[in-house]
Amino acid sequence: MARTQGSHSDITGPRVQRAALELFARHGYAAVSMRQIAAEVGVQAGALYNYTADKQSLLFDLMRGHMDELLAARAGQPQSGSPLQRLEAFTRFHIRFHLERPDAVFVSYMELRNLAPGNFEVIEGLRRAYEDQLEDILRDGVRTGVFELADSKIATLAVIAMLTGVTTWYRSAGRLSAAQVEQIYWDMVRKAVSAG
Amino acid sequence: MARTQGSHSDITGPRVQRAALELFARHGYAAVSMRQIAAEVGVQAGALYNYTADKQSLLFDLMRGHMDELLAARAGQPQSGSPLQRLEAFTRFHIRFHLERPDAVFVSYMELRNLAPGNFEVIEGLRRAYEDQLEDILRDGVRTGVFELADSKIATLAVIAMLTGVTTWYRSAGRLSAAQVEQIYWDMVRKAVSAG
DNA sequence: GTCTATAAGTAGATAGAC
DNA sequence: GTCTATCTACTTATAGAC
Secondary structure, eight states: OOOOSOOOHHHHHHHHHHHHHHHHHHHOTTTOOHHHHHHHHTSOGGGGGGTOSSHHHHHHHHHHHHHHHHHHHHHTSOOOSOHHHHHHHHHHHHHHHHHTOHHHHHHHHHOGGGSOHHHHHHHHHHHHHHHHHHHHHHHHHHHHTSBOOSOHHHHHHHHHHHHHTHHHHOOTTSSSOHHHHHHHHHHHHHHHHBOO | OOOOSOOOHHHHHHHHHHHHHHHHHHHOGGGOOHHHHHHHHTSOGGGGGGTOSSHHHHHHHHHHHHHHHHHHHHHTSOOOSOHHHHHHHHHHHHHHHHHTOHHHHHHHHHOGGGSOHHHHHHHHHHHHHHHHHHHHHHHHHHHTTSBOOSOHHHHHHHHHHHHHTHHHHOOTTSSSOHHHHHHHHHHHHHHHHBOO
């Protein structure tokens, strides 16, 4: 990974982010040193500070970028239809989006503890905004009688936990395609929330 | 937390385990130093090595103890009845057991990455033995037609992810009792796996 | 923009006194 | 069994040369 001296600002920046993401996902934020990230990129540790103020900003920017992307992608999806249709759209979107970014999902979920308090507040707010979208769908369905749930808030958290869990075992080279996985989870979600 | 000099082997050992568990749960294994653990216990760092060979063993023993306790508690539960009855027993057991040990659950789930390879194999084997119990129940129910699932293995992982997720938000001082939470999750699990 | 060198501090783990 | 002291290595971050 040695690199001869020179200027590479346009390509080094993204490479730093990518190396940090991969290493944080594999070993955890606290277990990864700036030297390891630099080695992965092919620069010396000091050079990283041209792209990030410090290690904490590296983590926060990754998580912030992931959440922004999640909310932007979701905003680009169709939001109309019956509660059942909206729930199906949400479920399929969630699985697809998360399966495409296993590292970012893993880091955003596992490294919340390692965010500085102010940074944590920001990420937590974005996460709640996303969850509220599902909760709204479930509440609408309960109101119209198509869903039957004792507690919409808990159902929201339960569904999201179930769906996000897919990233812990799914491998694209495995026996199931992403489309099949999407269908299997949608079947379970639909049944879990539906009225008898 | 200062401590006068003396011998306290019988009480210090459990205190080391407990302090490590709490600190690992709150800050993460890699972010916690042996000196922090020692300060929490009220001894100097060197004294910890009377109770653990090294930091890695501290983590492994905690996780191993948690998994052993999980499997032993489960083995003490009734295992007979219809697939639906067995699923209800498993669901309620899982929620109750996990709600009673939020720190151990959190550490056992989040710190898998920080186990040395051989230690990881052990914990992974225990985890799989536990999951297989749920998978057996689901398979039996599918065979007898009471459950309807496209894939028993994925349903197993989905149900466990959903149930374990309860530990991320549940607080005993919150608006719902553990018994209520148990009931809400059981309603969702039952519906999610049942045949139409 | 990247390098080398370094500051200042902390890590895990051990040795020997008591 | 716990203490103090210490070894060796590594940590984040910065300064100044190129």
